[in-house]
Amino acid sequence: MSDYRYHSVEPASYGGDYASYGYGNNTNGGFNGYFEAQQKKNNRSKRVVIACIVAMIVLVAVGVGIGVGVSKNSHHTSAKSAESTSGNSSVVSQTDPNDPSTFIKNPALKQSFYGIAYTPYGSQLPNCNNTLEEVITDIQLLSQLTTRIRLYGADCNQSALVLEAIKQTKVDMSVHLAVYPIATDAGAAYVRQRDLVQSALQTYGTDHVLGLTIGNEFILDYLSDNGGASQDPNSDVGNAGADLLLMNITDARSMLQGIGAKIPVGTSDAGSYFNTKVLQAVDFGLSNVHPYFAAQAIDAAASWTLDFFNTTNVQAADALSNKPTMYIAETGWPTKSSSAAAASDGPSIASVENLQIFLNTFVCAANQQSVGYFFFEYFDEGWKVKDVQFGGVEGWWGLFNADRTLKNITIPDCSKSS
Numbered sequence: 563m564s565d566y567r568y569h570s571v572e573p574a575s576y577g578g579d580y581a582s583y584g585y586g587n588n589t590n591g592g593f594n595g596y597f598e599a600q601q602k603k604n605n606r607s608k609r610v611v612i613a614c615i616v617a618m619i620v621l622v623a624v625g626v627g628i629g630v631g632v633s634k635n636s637h638h639t640s641a642k643s644a645e646s647t648s649g650n651s652s653v654v655s656q657t658d659p660n661d662p663s664t665f666i667k668n669p670a671l672k673q674s675f676y677g678i679a680y681t682p683y684g685s686q687l688p689n690c691n692n693t694l695e696e697v698i699t700d701i702q703l704l705s706q707l708t709t710r711i712r713l714y715g716a717d718c719n720q721s722a723l724v725l726e727a728i729k730q731t732k733v734d735m736s737v738h739l740a741v742y743p744i745a746t747d748a749g750a751a752y753v754r755q756r757d758l759v760q761s762a763l764q765t766y767g768t769d770h771v772l773g774l775t776i777g778n779e780f781i782l783d784y785l786s787d788n789g790g791a792s793q794d795p796n797s798d799v800g801n802a803g804a805d806l807l808l809m810n811i812t813d814a815r816s817m818l819q820g821i822g823a824k825i826p827v828g829t830s831d832a833g834s835y836f837n838t839k840v841l842q843a844v845d846f847g848l849s850n851v852h853p854y855f856a857a858q859a860i861d862a863a864a865s866w867t868l869d870f871f872n873t874t875n876v877q878a879a880d881a882l883s884n885k886p887t888m889y890i891a892e893t894g895w896p897t898k899s900s901s902a903a904a905a906s907d908g909p910s911i912a913s914v915e916n917l918q919i920f921l922n923t924f925v926c927a928a929n930q931q932s933v934g935y936f937f938f939e940y941f942d943e944g945w946k947v948k949d950v951q952f953g954g955v956e957g958w959w960g961l962f963n964a965d966r967t968l969k970n971i972t973i974p975d976c977s978k979s980s
């Protein structure tokens with residue numbers, strides 16, 4: 563069973579395989595990797611639109627921030643370089659407005675999550691409209707839910723912003739830094755982000771760094787762009803993609819060695835897309851496992867996720883001599899959709915009630931089974947939310963809304979049992 567899934571070659575066989583769990587007739591192919599691949603292509607073509615919207619939102623946000631006297635003087639120019647600053651006091655209160663470590667905890671938040679997936683708002687080229695203020699607010703909130711977060715890339719100085727926010731909030735938080743290489747840019751994205759990671763590590767050290775992830779769905783994307791996502795990750799095409807990724811993994815290791823940073827190096831991919839050569843070269847693998855895209859009904863979602871991860875990812879990694887540690891890179895449940903058509907995937911239905919059920923059934927069970935996971939995700943990604951055209955469920959996976967208010971959910975309380 564695990565081999566079948568791990569080596570599946572046709573979208574139909576994924577659908578069929580998921581159907582073997584009792585949820586057949588999956589209308590869109592039942593295959594999260596393929597779905598994500600399509601979404602990404604759309605995303606790329608919409609980048610300019612997104613950038614404009616993000617710029618607009620941040621402009622408004624900064625305006626409001628000044629209006630309510632949230633922060634210190636000259637907010638505009640100090641936003642990205644301030645030595646000491648504070649978060650958004652309309653979301654998180656601080657007893658000392660100038661000391662982010664004095665934030666007041668929200669009793670509704672419980673430190674029950676192994677980890678949470680996080681991208682600081684606006685951390686996207688070309689605009690880089692992220693701010694330390696916003697990252698501080700995020701870290702204040704995230705630290706009440708978990709002690710671990712993962713990033714997806716390093717553009718727009720996000721590694722340093724996160725490490726600076728951890729420093730100023732003085733919270734118990736560690737981060738998987740990441741580099742998001744692109745197979746078709748001759749290594750430009752890789753080098754740009756590697757250098758940002760290096761600089762952040764040189765400034766902040768590794769005390770709050772769990773590891774460095776090279777690649778986000780690199781093999782899935784490579785297959786999608788070179789013949790289709792239905793190909794085996796260990797096919798010739800998959801191995802050609804792996805050779806590219808391996809160059810960057812090797813380079814990242816020598817960068818880390820060069821600065822004396824002893825942290826593990828890994829990669830992240832969709833659950834069925836781990837190439838064996840890549841797994842043999844990493845210390846850890848982060849696997850996206852999405853019951854929603856696998857057309858799971860909510861009542862089966864948590865057990866399906868844990869079983870898929872165990873049989874497909876953990877067992878494949880255990881069979882290798884280097885035995886990379888596997889984590890769930892993303893799992894979660896969307897609360898709504900920007901289009902009615904995407905609001906369900908077979909028996910999977912996007913709703914707040916179903917997110918609550920997934921939280922209730924997944925979080926404490928995964929903790930008890932010692933499964934390392936990064937819940938997807940911290941908040942709704944506002945810049946995607948605005949684009950109803952390609953939106954679907956993409957922008958609606960947050961525990962928090964885009965404005966950082968908690969959704970109508972109860973956070974499970976099982977921190978002591980993990």
Ligand SMILES: *[C@@H]1O[C@H](CO)[C@@H](O)[C@H](O)[C@H]1NC(C)=O
Binds near residue numbers: 624
């Ligand atoms: C602070 O949070 C409020 C409420 O979520 C939001 O409306 C406002 O834009 C935020 N301000 C900044 C500067 O992020």
Ligand SMILES: *[C@@H]1O[C@H](CO)[C@@H](O)[C@H](O)[C@H]1NC(C)=O
Binds near residue numbers: 642643694719722
């Ligand atoms: C990156 O962020 C850190 C922390 O806020 C800051 O000290 C540094 O100046 C920033 N670098 C760039 C290039 O923006």
Ligand SMILES: *[C@@H]1O[C@H](CO)[C@@H](O)[C@H](O)[C@H]1NC(C)=O
Binds near residue numbers: 746747749752809
């Ligand atoms: C990173 O990988 C790309 C291919 O994706 C390759 O062209 C580039 O040379 C690599 N760079 C380094 C420094 O490893």
Ligand SMILES: *[C@@H]1O[C@H](CO)[C@@H](O)[C@H](O)[C@H]1NC(C)=O
Binds near residue numbers: 872931
């Ligand atoms: C994972 O799979 C192995 C082999 O089938 C099994 O022995 C183990 O109990 C499973 N672990 C969990 C947590 O399901």
Ligand SMILES: *[C@@H]1O[C@H](CO)[C@@H](O)[C@H](O)[C@H]1NC(C)=O
Binds near residue numbers: 915970
């Ligand atoms: C919040 O969720 C609860 C439980 O599902 C429900 O009874 C209540 O109506 C919801 N409140 C809002 C404002 O949606």
Ligand SMILES: CC(=O)N[C@H]1CO[C@H](CO)[C@@H](O)[C@@H]1O
Binds near residue numbers: 617622624689
């Ligand atoms: C609000 C804000 O800071 N907007 C900026 C987004 O990024 C572009 C490009 O750097 C700037 O021109 C905007 O001012």
